[in-house]
Amino acid sequence: MLLVGLTGGLGSGKSTVARMLAERGAVVVDADELARRALDPGSSGYEKVLRSFGDEVLAPGGTIDRDALASEVFSDPEKRRTLESITHPEVFRLLAGEVETLRDTDAIVVFDAPLIVETGFADACDVVVAIAIDPELQFARVRDRGMEETDARARLAAQVSPEERESRADEVLRNDGSLDELEARVDHLWASLQRREPTD
Numbered sequence: 001m002l003l004v005g006l007t008g009g010l011g012s013g014k015s016t017v018a019r020m021l022a023e024r025g026a027v028v029v030d031a032d033e034l035a036r037r038a039l040d041p042g043s044s045g046y047e048k049v050l051r052s053f054g055d056e057v058l059a060p061g062g063t064i065d066r067d068a069l070a071s072e073v074f075s076d077p078e079k080r081r082t083l084e085s086i087t088h089p090e091v092f093r094l095l096a097g098e099v100e101t102l103r104d105t106d107a108i109v110v111f112d113a114p115l116i117v118e119t120g121f122a123d124a125c126d127v128v129v130a131i132a133i134d135p136e137l138q139f140a141r142v143r144d145r146g147m148e149e150t151d152a153r154a155r156l157a158a159q160v161s162p163e164e165r166e167s168r169a170d171e172v173l174r175n176d177g178s179l180d181e182l183e184a185r186v187d188h189l190w191a192s193l194q195r196r197e198p199t200d
Contacts, residue, residue: 002108002196003099003124007116007165008131010155011142013175013182017131018112020186026193029098031091031113038090039064048086053079074154088119108193117160117168127196129189130169132162134176 006021008014015030022028038045041062049057049064053072059065073080095111102109111125122128142152159165166172171192173185 001099001102001105002193003126004108004110004193005116005122005125005128006110006112006131007114007122007128007169008133008175009138009159009162009165010114010152011138011140011145012131012133013141014112014114014131016179016182017129017173017175017186018110020183021108021110021190024186024190026108026110026190027102028110028112029095031095031111031115034091034094034098035087036066037094038087039066043090045086045090049083052082052086070155071151074151074158077158080158084115084119088115092121114159117165122168127171127193128169129171129173130162130165132166132172132174132176135162137176 004026006014006018008017018026018028018030037043039049040046046064049069053069057065057069057072059068069083073083091113099109111121113121116122116125116128139152139156142156143149147155171189173189175182175185
């Protein structure tokens with residue numbers, strides 16, 4: 001099995017690249033999906049979030065309102081660190097469960113996660129792939145999603161700089177052009193990943 005950490009800043013096109021890799025045969029594990037599961041009602045993460053942030057982060061049905069929680073933590077670095085101390089261990093525990101069933105195969109497992117460098121998880125990956133994008137284009141894409149400018153800037157500021165992310169990467173994939181150009185770059189990346197020796 002080859003464990004690939006796919007990372008990039010908000011609006012970099014990371015999810016698009018993950019989808020393209022899945023189409024080529026990768027097993028993609030989405031960190032956002034694991035983060036949702038980590039806060040499911042009844043989970044230890046859910047209880048810890050309620051103890052730390054109170055009932056105001058609950059949606060009417062009793063689930064965690066992720067947008068409300070995000071708005072609160074991205075404007076307060078201390079609260080963000082508190083949330084990360086709850087969710088990151090749970091996400092990595094869930095990832096380990098997903099990966100274990102593939103450990104003795106020749107699968108290429110892509111962990112699609114924005115904070116691979118920030119959490120130190122890069123060291124656990126066989127290959128780290130960083131998506132690179134022009135900052136102005138990145139911000140425009142974030143705004144096109146409907147995110148408020150202050151929220152967008154707060155989230156981007158909470159992530160490592162593109163230079164640091166790319167310095168930790170084994171492969172840097174640019175996403176400044178068309179979808180056809182991106183498809184061609186992903187083809188090249190996929191061929192490179194297939195040539196690498198899987199871990200035991």
